[in-house]
Amino acid sequence: AQKVTQAQTEISVVEKEDVTLDCVYETRDTTYYLFWYKQPPSGELVFLIRRNSFDEQNEISGRYSWNFQKSTSSFNFTITASQVVDSAVYFCALSEEGQGGKLIFGQGTELSVKP
């Protein structure tokens, strides 16, 4: 059955530290998409990245980077030189073909960046 696991419930770091948020997924499909969303304390859900199952290239966007490894079914997210504004709950999500766009979310990782 499809599933997304974010084993880290809470992470606390000091500003300027690097931090990696783990995401492991389960699917029987060969075609699927993975996403990361950010939910800051204000509550909205902000899209960060989309990756399809055929593209294992790592992605970097400013201080954010993502490492997709099909061999370990993982799609990890690293924030370099963290800042207080990065404090939020981060969700990893999976979308499979033929499921009407249903996003299966992980439990979320609450990141706290202290000054």
Add this chain to the structure above:
Amino acid sequence: DTAVSQTPKYLVTQMGNDKSIKCEQNLGHDTMYWYKQDSKKFLKIMFSYNNKELIINETVPNRFSPKSPDKAHLNLHINSLELGDSAVYFCASSQDWTYEQYFGPGTRLTVT
């Protein structure tokens, strides 16, 4: 200029009442969704609509009835509200299943 909007933002009501949440998107997307976020922040899909047609009903009680009058709107009506319905409800839209979903600001429903 808001891409996905929801009203109201907060809803406080008593058990047994009926309430509605409205959602509109101006992105021209074909697919719209309702998600429920519980007190532990877990997000779960409730419904998915594509071009006004119901695609997913994720074992949601019959008390919840979505209505899509047109492609840009997906409203959620809840009958006979229960304490367990207290949650944040998010509306979202996307071009199709392969694209990212854009979420509304959420509606915090509190049932007393």
